[in-house]
Amino acid sequence: MQKVRFFCKTGFVMLLVGLISVTLLAAVPTLATAQQKTIKYGTMHPLTGAYAVLGLDQQRATEMAVEEWNAKGGVLGHKIIWLHRDDELKGNVAIRRVKELVEEEKCDFIGGTLSGSISLAMNEFACKTKTPYMAYCMSDMVLGADQCEYGAAFMMLPYSASLAVSQYAFKNVGKKWYSITADYRWGHSLLEGWMWQSQQMGGQFLGNVYVPLGTTDFSTYFAKIMAAKPDFIVMNNLGADQTAAIKQAVELGLTKNMKIICTKTAQSTIKELGPAYNENVIGGMTFYYKLRDKYPGAKKFVDKFMKKYGAPPEQDGEAGYVATNVLFMAIEKAGTVTDKKKIMKALEGLKYQLTKGPEYVRACDRQRVSSYVLVKGKGAKAKGWDIADIVAEIPGDSIIMSCEDNAKKLPFINVKLPK
Amino acid sequence: MSEIPWNVIAMQLFFGIALGCIFVLLSSGMSIIYGLLDMVNFAHGTFAMLGAYAVFVVVSLSDNFFVGIVSAVVIVGIIGMVIEFLLLKPLYGKDPLLPLLLTFGLSVAIPDFMKIAFGLIGKPVNFPDVLSGAITLGPLTLPGYRLFIIVFTLVAMISLWLFLKKSDLGMIIRASTRDSQMVQTLGINVSRIWTVGFGMGVGLAALAGAIAAPMMSATPDMGVDMTMTAFVVTVVGGLGSLGGAIVGGLFIGLVVAFTAYVAGAYSSVAMYFCMAVILLVRPRGLFGEQGRE
Numbered sequence: 001m002q003k004v005r006f007f008c009k010t011g012f013v014m015l016l017v018g019l020i021s022v023t024l025l026a027a028v029p030t031l032a033t034a035q036q037k038t039i040k041y042g043t044m045h046p047l048t049g050a051y052a053v054l055g056l057d058q059q060r061a062t063e064m065a066v067e068e069w070n071a072k073g074g075v076l077g078h079k080i081i082w083l084h085r086d087d088e089l090k091g092n093v094a095i096r097r098v099k100e101l102v103e104e105e106k107c108d109f110i111g112g113t114l115s116g117s118i119s120l121a122m123n124e125f126a127c128k129t130k131t132p133y134m135a136y137c138m139s140d141m142v143l144g145a146d147q148c149e150y151g152a153a154f155m156m157l158p159y160s161a162s163l164a165v166s167q168y169a170f171k172n173v174g175k176k177w178y179s180i181t182a183d184y185r186w187g188h189s190l191l192e193g194w195m196w197q198s199q200q201m202g203g204q205f206l207g208n209v210y211v212p213l214g215t216t217d218f219s220t221y222f223a224k225i226m227a228a229k230p231d232f233i234v235m236n237n238l239g240a241d242q243t244a245a246i247k248q249a250v251e252l253g254l255t256k257n258m259k260i261i262c263t264k265t266a267q268s269t270i271k272e273l274g275p276a277y278n279e280n281v282i283g284g285m286t287f288y289y290k291l292r293d294k295y296p297g298a299k300k301f302v303d304k305f306m307k308k309y310g311a312p313p314e315q316d317g318e319a320g321y322v323a324t325n326v327l328f329m330a331i332e333k334a335g336t337v338t339d340k341k342k343i344m345k346a347l348e349g350l351k352y353q354l355t356k357g358p359e360y361v362r363a364c365d366r367q368r369v370s371s372y373v374l375v376k377g378k379g380a381k382a383k384g385w386d387i388a389d390i391v392a393e394i395p396g397d398s399i400i401m402s403c404e405d406n407a408k409k410l411p412f413i414n415v416k417l418p419k
Numbered sequence: 420m421s422e423i424p425w426n427v428i429a430m431q432l433f434f435g436i437a438l439g440c441i442f443v444l445l446s447s448g449m450s451i452i453y454g455l456l457d458m459v460n461f462a463h464g465t466f467a468m469l470g471a472y473a474v475f476v477v478v479s480l481s482d483n484f485f486v487g488i489v490s491a492v493v494i495v496g497i498i499g500m501v502i503e504f505l506l507l508k509p510l511y512g513k514d515p516l517l518p519l520l521l522t523f524g525l526s527v528a529i530p531d532f533m534k535i536a537f538g539l540i541g542k543p544v545n546f547p548d549v550l551s552g553a554i555t556l557g558p559l560t561l562p563g564y565r566l567f568i569i570v571f572t573l574v575a576m577i578s579l580w581l582f583l584k585k586s587d588l589g590m591i592i593r594a595s596t597r598d599s600q601m602v603q604t605l606g607i608n609v610s611r612i613w614t615v616g617f618g619m620g621v622g623l624a625a626l627a628g629a630i631a632a633p634m635m636s637a638t639p640d641m642g643v644d645m646t647m648t649a650f651v652v653t654v655v656g657g658l659g660s661l662g663g664a665i666v667g668g669l670f671i672g673l674v675v676a677f678t679a680y681v682a683g684a685y686s687s688v689a690m691y692f693c694m695a696v697i698l699l700v701r702p703r704g705l706f707g708e709q710g711r712e
Contacts, residue, residue, distance in 0.1 A: 050640065053539035183684040210684035214644060216635050217438050219565070220679035220686065223430040226560065243541060244635040251546060251634065252562050253553050272541045272636050 037078045039337050041066065041324070042101035043112035043136075044122070046089035050214075050239050051114050053268045054316040058112060058136050059084055060309050061317035065324035075328045078337050087113060094118045095125065102131055108337065111323055112136050114316060116158070116186045123151040132340055132347075134323040136316060138264070140189060142365040144409050149344050152366035154323035155315070156286050157400065158186055159412055161263050162193025164372035164394035165284040166234075169261050170201040173282075174231025177203060177261075180221060180245060182237040183210040190236040190263045192412040206230050208418045211237065211245075218245040222252055232259040243269050247276050255280040267314050270377055270387045278379030282391065287318035288373045290390050291356060301355045312385055322354050322368065326361060359396065364403035369396040426558035431680050432673070437565035439672020440572035441627050445645060446652035447579065447664040448623030454596040454659035455616040456507075458518045462525040463624050464645030469495045470625025471637035472533060475542040484547035484633075491629035492622045499621030503614050511613075526646065530639040541636035568630055575626065576665060583661070592616055596659065624649070651694045657707025666705055 043062050046055035066082040074080055083105055087094035094113060101107045102125075110126060111134035113119045119139040126133035127148035135141055135153045138161065142153050169177070179194060181187040191208065198205050206228045209221045225233060233249065235242055242262060246269075249260055255278060265283025289312035292299040301321060305313045313321070326347065331337055334346035349363035359370050375388040382388075401410065445467060452460045460466075473491035478484055502525070510517040550563045583589035595602045595612045603609045628637075628645070635641065648671070656667025671690050678689035697704060 052534070056539060209679070211679075212684060212687040215687065216631070216641070216644060217434075217675070219434040219562075219634075220431060220438065220676040221683060223427045223434065224680065226430075227424055227427050240541070240635070240638060240641075247543075247636065248634055251551070251564060252560070268540045272543055274543045275545065276543070 037337075038081050039075060039078045039109070039331075040081045040083065040105065040107040041109045041111065041327070042083045042085070042098075042105060042107035043110065043320070044085050044087040044094055044098060044101075044118075045112050046114050047086040049089040051089055054114055054239075054266065054314055055086075055089075057314040057317035058114065058320040061305065061313055061321035062111070062324050064305060064308065065321050065328075069325075069328050075331045076335070076337055080328070083107060084112070087118060089115055089118070091115075091118050091121055095121055098122055098125055102129055107131070108340075109134070109327060111327070112320065116140060116189075117184075119153075123148065126150045130340055132327070132344055134327050136319045136323055138186065140185070142367045143406055147365060147407070150340065152323075152326075152344070152347055152361060152368075154326070154368045155319045156370060156372065157367065157406075158189035159193035159196075159401075160396075160399040161284050161286075161372060162190045162236075163197055163399040165261060165263050165282075165374065166194050166197035166201070166203070167394065167399075168374055168392050169232060169234075169259075169282075170197070170203050173259050173261065175202060175204050176206055176229070176231045177234055178206045178225045178228050178230040178232075179208040179234035179236055180218070180225075181208055181210050182241060183212050187236045188417060189412075191417060192415045194234055194236070194263070195415045195417065196411055205418075211241065213241065215241055216244050218248045219252065222249065222254065226252070226254065230258055232261050235260060235262040235265075237262075238264055238266065239269065242266075243272055246273055246281060250276040250278070265375070266316075267312065267387070270375075270382075271385075273377075274382065275380040277377035277382075277387070279376055281377045283375055283377075283388075285315045285373050285375060286370060287313070287315040287355060288375050288388070288390055289313060289385070290375075290388075291373065291393075294393075295353075295356055297353055298355045318355050322359075325354055326350060326352060326368075362400075362403070365406060367400070367406075369400060371396050372399060427680070429559055430561075431676050433559070433561055434565065435673040435676025436669060437568045437672070438675060439669035440568050441631050441668075442648055442652045442672050443572055443576065443665050443668030444623055444627035444630065445649045446656065446668050447576070447661055448620040448627070449649045449653045450620075450656070450659055450661055450664040451592075451623070452617055452620035453653065454661075455592065455599075455620075456511075456518070456613055458515065458522075459650065460620065461519060461522040461646060462529065462642075463522075463621070463649050464642030464647070465526045465529045466495055466499060466621040466624040466642075467628030467631070467645045467649075468530065468533070468637065468639065468642035469498065470628030471544070471632040471641065472537065472542065473625065474629040474632050475544050475637045478544055484544075484550075487544075488626065488629045491625045495625030496618040496622030500614050500618035503617035507617070508610065508613075526642060530642060533639040537637075537639070539639075541638035543636050544632040546633045564633065571630065579623075580661070588615070592619075648690070651690050654694050654704055655697050657704030660704070660706040660708070663704055663706030670705075 045059045066080050070080055085097040109132045114137045116139040119135040119137050120141050123141040127150055133151045138155045138158045139153055141151055181191045260281045262283035270277045289302045292302040302312055330343050330347040334342045336342055347361055351360045362369050372394045373390055374392040376391045377388050449463045470491040473494045474487040477487040477490040507518055546564050550567045553560045553562045583593055595609055599609045652667040652671050656663025674689050674693055675686050679686040
């Protein structure tokens, strides 16, 4: 009986010791993490809505960049904690969630978004809260009064895309043009760039139609364009709108007599259009995955992305990847994770080479100066992801106005847009 | 005064009618469902989206667009009947808000399911070879596929009219639209008629989605706008009226086409403006019956 009691007592004590040991062992890494210094980076992406496919790409590329930095020990010894939210491509949702990221989650830095107007709103919030903000999309936020020392833009100014594509079109395609423009701020900015370049290069503007966002039938706009007989139609739209417009232009046989030039296009659009995105359709992008044949950095980025996610990155993902990397580079250069002013100062003029040739963030307005790529569709010859070929890469410095002009929105403020 | 470009006006008229034909198919389905079940199907565009995906899948497998169209109607019609039987039927006779909320829920859930199943990138449906290209009539270039849409809709609407007017089942459906209790007293299982009617309605929506698919690709979110358009056309034509759906669809198609010609930016707003005017002047719509407004 005594033996039984002894075994019971010993067993109970051993169980207790075991439990305490397990608890302590489990707590050790937690304690270690708690002691490890961290910084928080919060990003916003449209994961629902018309641009969800592009938003997902931004999110994935940001994740990849953060993982790479954490794998090499973080930034200045700080582990990066990355949080992300779905902005649903809606301004009110974006503002609510960015507040949540900064005020509740205490993010030190914010980034992302795909809409120019949302990026303007986020920039305003960043200015008020003094939180560095890395914009991933085409945006006018570095222009004029929208500037503040806490915002940086990593895709491209909308007019730069127009200047790059129009330069190529007027030299190689023809002079007479007609445009289809999405009826909101971004579309109008693209059209301004085209109108100005047309005046400089002797283009002949035949007309423009403003089309509401989300239009599904473009045939009703084409009768006028067919009658005008331009050398090419300019598409100042994106996503589902561009898909429908190109599809219906090809259906009406327009590409037999004229080319289609998309000021900005997307890899997913080309993929979705299949044979309709043929050799008579040319589109602009800030990044196309075939740049991997030209730059080792692009090859590293594209190969890793494809291995991880099964598809090449879009330009939106690339912008996110570069923005995230450059932010952490600036923190390292500044030698501080807390002095936001010093970090933004370090960002100004920062030179780097990541996914293309050598690039830099312009000191005066924290705008990434980067090249623009023009691709031509492969139509029925497309196979897998081999959907388009690069026809030109326009250097970034040649398509951006001086800081002084940008501040005054020159020369585009003088361009009179058609009614 | 500059000369009126008659060829452009004629083409605009042609494109407007072709667009209107898609609206006719879409809204006639919504009208049948409203007439029979006295409820607005907020997932109507979602069923059109399912039709577009069905045609994509079937064309990928069979390489035949026409087989794709027929299959889309059958597949989505059956899905509609199952949904009506399992989810909607238990709600009849309760708060009229419940079927509305249910169909609204479906319009959110089904697209998300499609995103998981087919991915976020839209799925292209090619124009059938026999209908690609255009017919030139003097100064007019008329695309073959749009001509097909017009002829096909005409045939589909005549068939539907004959079915509803001449067949026994059609007569029962019409009678149920008027007075379902009376039909029930005659010993006919009205509940089954509702299921068939709902299947027919969403089948017509699927037909609209399938026919529109080659022009815009199948995307999970395409149903949102289609539901709105169907609603506008049905209100303009008159809730529950098949003739109203036809006239309303063609009218809205022409309004959109000619607004696009004179003031492109307002082409979408124009149809809502028409709806507002009709609601103010004639709340029951162009062909709606009094008391159904």
